[in-house]
Amino acid sequence: MGAVQSSGHNLHQFAWEPAQLERVERIFMKELIEIGGQSVLLIDMIGNIILNCDNGHYDKDIYTIAALASANFAAVSSMAKIVGEQDFSLLFHKGKNENVHFTKIDDDYLLVTIFGSDVALGDLRMRLTGVVRKILLITGQPQNT
Numbered sequence: 579m580g581a582v583q584s585s586g587h588n589l590h591q592f593a594w595e596p597a598q599l600e601r602v603e604r605i606f607m608k609e610l611i612e613i614g615g616q617s618v619l620l621i622d623m624i625g626n627i628i629l630n631c632d633n634g635h636y637d638k639d640i641y642t643i644a645a646l647a648s649a650n651f652a653a654v655s656s657m658a659k660i661v662g663e664q665d666f667s668l669l670f671h672k673g674k675n676e677n678v679h680f681t682k683i684d685d686d687y688l689l690v691t692i693f694g695s696d697v698a699l700g701d702l703r704m705r706l707t708g709v710v711r712k713i714l715l716i717t718g719q720p721q722n723t
Contacts, residue, residue: 606618618689647688674695683713684714
């Protein structure tokens with residue numbers, strides 16, 4: 579298995595090595611899926627899926643979700659600039675049965691977490707903060723605290 583290449587808006591290039599993806603997958607499983615997350619997608623800002631982890635029962639179209647998630651995040655980022663913000667680093671959509679949480683990792687990557695109403699949003703957000711830190715450590719990127 580070769581490295582996965584990604585190029586984002588700031589022309590930063592990063593090649594994901596298989597061992598890095600395996601470490602991120604273990605983090606997703608332990609921190610997000612085991613607490614009730616249904617699916618976790620690591621995508622680039624144009625909607626390409628870098629990594630997908632799920633609970634083994636999630637059967638939705640993740641490719642469409644990834645494409646729409648990146649478009650949604652781009653639209654909200656543009657809205658942020660209009661209201662005078664640099665960007666909004668996270669988005670949350672609450673449904674009756676399923677919820678979607680978006681977390682910007684850096685200028686290149688977005689984390690999309692799909693979870694049910696049985697998962698506490700506060701707990702999820704705290705865990706996502708740690709997950710993002712761990713991903714940045716794995717990739718060797720600077721962390722914004």
